[in-house]
Amino acid sequence: MTRSIVTLGMAAISLAAEPLPPGPAGVIRNNCLGCHSAAVGKGGINLQRDAIDWGAPGERALWERALRAVQQERMPPPPLPRPPATDVRTLSAFLEDNLARHTPIGGDIPRRLNAAEYEATIRELFNLPKFRLPMGFPPDIQMHGFDNVAAGLTMSAPLMGAYTNTAWEIADIVFPPPGRQPQKRAWKAPPDDMVISFSASTVRGGVLRMASRAEDIMRSCTWPARVEIVDSGVYRIAVAASQFKPRPGQAMTLEVWAREIDATDRSKIGAFRRLHTMEVTSQSPETFTFEAELYEGQTPLLRWANAELDHTSEQLPALFRERFARDPRLLAAYLHALHNPDGSPRSPARLRGRNGYVLINRLMQDPSLDMTHAVLDSERTQRMLKMIGTTGGLNNLHDTLAHEYFDHGPSLQIHDLVVEGPLAPAEGPKDKQRKQIQRALAGVSPAGVAPAEYARRVLDRFLPRAFRRPVDEATRASFLKIATRHWEQGNSFEQGMHLLLRTVLISPRFLYRGMQPGLLDAYGLAERLAYFLRQGPPDEPLLEAARSGRLLTPDGLRADAERLLPRKPDAPMVRNFTGQWLDTRKLASIMPDPAFNFSDADISMARQELEWFLAELLDKNLPMADFIDPDFTFTSKSFAARNYGYKAAFDDSSGEARRIARLPLERGGRHGGLLGMAATMIATANGVDTQPVLRGVWMLDKILGIPPPAPPNDVPALTPGIGGATTPRELLAAHTKEPRCASCHTTIDPFGFVLENYDPVGRWRDTWPKSKKPIQASVVLPDGTAVRDAVELKRWLVANIDLFSAAFGEKLLTYATGRAPNFAERKEIQSIAADMRRTGGGARDLALALIGSKTFRTR
């Protein structure tokens, strides 16, 4: 109550507009009003006034915008002359002072749980670790670069409909409607009805042949396309299998697993459950029959567990080496197919599958086949074998070699598959889970107590967890009434509980957080801290700290912040924050051009590098300058050798070479730090070409914290082609000629072009592709500093590290508080960042100090 009076008081004071002093008034008159007078109002901006009402948020926003335009030298726009430096100083000082004095800390609004928070909350509340929102659940809109900003988290009828449906779904999991009677049936899956995925299998003469093994099911397994279990139960499965051209004495191990038919085909075998293993030893079909439990939505999956053709970076090159040693013509054919006439390596993509196999065979028949390099220790052969062990080589050439096994064996043949049942009912994982949840909700199984007592216990235990704070009696009673009334109307126990649960889950007390303005109370702080650092509801220690009031003391807050601030790269906060801060979320949907030979595993490594890097900075409390120019990086040796010019010798075929690890780095190099990291450079390109403008905008927004204004609507997209002889730089030079573009692009473009040495996957290059012209990355930064390339840019950033630290702080607090920091809050962040540097504080100290800030603690 006290607080709102104070706020009202302040509002009353600021209602009176303050007259514009003569100094700033003159500057504005001389430099701005030519275009931005009341009469002209160019761009809808009118700066003409005698007094400024600093209490009006709209006025503050307008003058803040003006301040930025002047400080970033966008206004007055070219070709108008720059105003005298004294004018700029006078106006800046006046605006800075007044904005800082008149902008109140805080100002966000209740914040709806975003989709990720909602999903995480459901998972914890119901102990459903695998719960996923249905596809098509309305995703959140990003605002200020993040999808958890209160103003962007609007509510709408379709979204409310989606919450209602999801609540229905969860209630169905916990208190499902009565099931149907199981129906017995038999499925017959002949080879033509088995899935052929990439070169995992093929059909020859009505028989399915399998050739390979891999972790990826889509590269190694087959499964019936038309079997989908409806009733969980025990099933009889009969597989008819035989050997095709086995090695002498070879036993083939055939495994049957259960896969969910809805699982993505990118699943690894380990995601599933093995049902049965059998040894196939005969060349005539033999039928193996066994019984196993299959659950709703599943289908059997067949896997040849000890196939010779093994999709690993160790085994595949070894298989090829052995063949090449036996047959120099085979080696010569592969060398021919994988090299251009000028001897440079060629992408293996076209060799994929049977096409490549046929091509290789044709080349082998060719009498003029060039045998020059066809020895194992030639440089080309060695390089090719190395390439075969990379992901690109594996994915393509594994497919090629499979066809040799299909033709010449050994292959494992499947003649028939029959599934019959259910022979007996079985309690599927869903049934077991349901009973557990029912018990956990009330602390007692519903079978043990009367319905009303069970409902009361659910409300005692579950409601405060769902609403994340103590619940008063009136609220509790209104929810209990929902169940009791439903029972009185003749509905079953399950129906009453079903209704109660789905109603709790659409209450605003559950769907919104931050229901209290001003300084947060203990529960509000617990909630903010929890969703910020663990992306989920407050855990028990936090709730305890809230109950005891300890969280309201600086030391108490710091202790819990210290406990929850991630140290590990797999923390949800690390992934979510970095992914949005640096746009690396885009990595999931960017498929680099095959020419880069950059696989899904590489994409995932690129993402991990960044996450491990941030976690290390936080964990070891490293200086902020290490974000830009550290003496280490996280990557795998194999990845570093392919992408970062890592020179040290290592065994590329070892698993260790592919594991992410901390590698020492010399400071001042091309790679290391946020720039020149694969993840950021991929996210700022499009998989095929670099896009210097995007990179420039990204630098300004993410690294320097001065996002340029959005481009005007009627400007065509700038996606320079890489085809012609012109360099992207020449194409874009047009920018700075057109005055309307120049005001922003003279700031944007230097930060983009200086990164041109990084190709679309972040590798260093010295020439532009196709045109082969040398890349000119030298630019002049807006402050007049000339830098030759990204290495010098990093040096400049380290010298101006406060800029980066404040930008990082702003992003972190935007993510934490759900609002873009206002002028006064940015001042607080800047001063915390500068203090930290002066006192030698590191990244973790900075994060903790920001959590202690008034900006963080105020809603």
Place this chain on the structure above:
Amino acid sequence: MNVRRCDLKRRRFLRAGLTTLALPALEAFGAPEPPANQARTFVSVGAYLGWHAPAFYPKQTGAGYQMPPLLEPLEPHRGHFTVFSGLDHRAPNGHDAWNNYLCGKVPGSYSLDQMIADRIGQQSRFPSIHLIAGASEHTNGRQMSYTKEGVPLPEIERPSVLYKRLFMSQADRARVAYVLSSGKSALDDVLDDAKRLHAGLPASDRAKLGEYFESVRGVEKRMSRQIETIDEPIPQPNYKLPETDPITPNLMMEAEQVLYDLMTLAIQTESTKVITFGLYGLGQVFTIDGQPLSAGYHALSHHGNDPGMMRDLVRLERSHMLQLAGFLRQLREKKDAHDRPLLDSTIVLVGTGMGDASRHSNQNLPTLVAGGGFQHGRHLAIERNAPDAPLLGDLYITLMQRLGMEASEFSNASRNLNHLFA
């Protein structure tokens, strides 16, 4: 383990159906006959891995062109479609931008089908229907359709789910009716409690919660309508569904065939006016003429200009065209309430957001328009590099106008191609 397309599970269809279910059923029957040159229904088919342009574009322009290999299955319908070359949205390149197809220059923005659904779809039982085939992983971020707010719309992959939604059974209706009416009665309690919460909040917070109350009222209203209409008769076409949903990606062609059948039924019963159909693909190897193709779909699309890979890619894409030909045949054979062939009033747009999947270029998008009462039979080649060259969006404006909308803008386009159809 990652689960794909969760909402397509059979158990989820009832809830998913709620967002689009029911509503003034069958109002469209007995509607006045629209003007002869006005279309009523819009269907859009999009290929995630693109259409192989050299086999899609005819070598000659105008009428009487020689049918290119990819379009040969459509020969019987030559007079009922137009091929366009040289059109695109000037959108960014890259596979993640393929959804520029219906969105225009900004992938993920308000898509053509939703603009149409918002204008003419609201009176149908389903404002729009979104289907996919061939996906073996989630389509997140790669959907075809986006609302005005940029929200991607969920797709249906299972024919059985589409069928149940279109033609709900009695038992399903009873369950939906129960959940709706019980849920609606509990809403009052939630609102009472929410009002207590509301009372203690400052004005800015009340405005935010106002959104909540308004949304709840929106849901409540829709529930009421659904409850009222749940017993209204729904056409029962008696279609024989396959015993198992052909959702395994290898069964993609079968899925296309069944879904095209159901799309025809949906159009014929006037259940919807807007349908999108996304053709996806990853590792599936198709068997054509008894012989498995040489590589998986995605591998073939990265053909690297190898003749063998391109040959198989075209064979595969021809299978899609064969299914499409079956759809066009049905639309020509089946008649609407005014005894006109369905195709006369149905625009079928076939295209993609990717001009060259092998190098992830999103320029020069293979595009084809069938039906809708347009004058067809030609290959219209647009000189893409000409100054002031028309955009794909200009064609979309023409399509919207044909559907009776007063459209003058789409994404970066603000003209139309009406003169080309004159």
